[in-house]
Amino acid sequence: MSVGLLAPVGRKNGWQLAEYAGHRAPAGLRHPLNGARWDADAARDDLRGYVGQQLGPDGVLIIDDTGYIKEGTTSAGVSRQCTGTSGKIDNCQVGVFAAYAIVRGRALVDRELCLPKCYIRDRERCREAKIPDELTFATKGELARNIVRRCLAVGLPAVWVTADEA
Structure with missing residues (x-):
């Protein structure tokens, strides 16, 4: 997640960051914010x-x-x-x-x-x-x-x- 936030990506939304990180969808990147208990x-x-x-x-x-x-x-x-x-x-x-x-x-x-x-x-x-x-x-x-x-x-x-x- 932090690598994506520092990445040279124009828009820092879930889909753009997932694409940059090589994921097909943003679910894995969104989990720390939406699903994880912390x-x-x-x-x-x-x-x-x-x-x-x-x-x-x-x-x-x-x-x-x-x-x-x-x-x-x-x-x-x-x-x-x-x-x-x-x-x-x-x-x-x-x-x-x-x-x-x-x-x-x-x-x-x-x-x-x-x-x-x-x-x-x-x-x-x-x-x-x-x-x-x-x-x-x-x-x-x-x-x-x-x-x-x-x-x-x-x-x-x-x-x-x-x-x-x-």
Whole structure:
């Protein structure tokens, strides 16, 4: 899968990547995303450790939020909210992300999905989206603080943390 994502393929969809890898159909490439059971937080933790080892010390932890415009209402956290993606209030998901950057390279190392108050109050909708009952509302700033704390707690060697006004 990772070789395909780094491949010189114009469009990085399942069919194009499968063809590049010599497969007749994309089912095998899609399995890790659609069918496999895995712990996303454990994968994040492994990646963060790997990034710290490979890129080394003196990096900068960069925090930023971004929105993903959505047409429906079934994706987790979707509601009408402000997003810089469209520059207005739109039906979207919003996430807070952390990247680790150093002269030798950069990588995404953490993420949190913003769940608006109107969404988190609708417990049935949360259950349908497989959002745990114990999850509560948090602002983007609180999500960012949690991300920074996690990164520092596991020893990601960041010398600076930067973010925009959000």
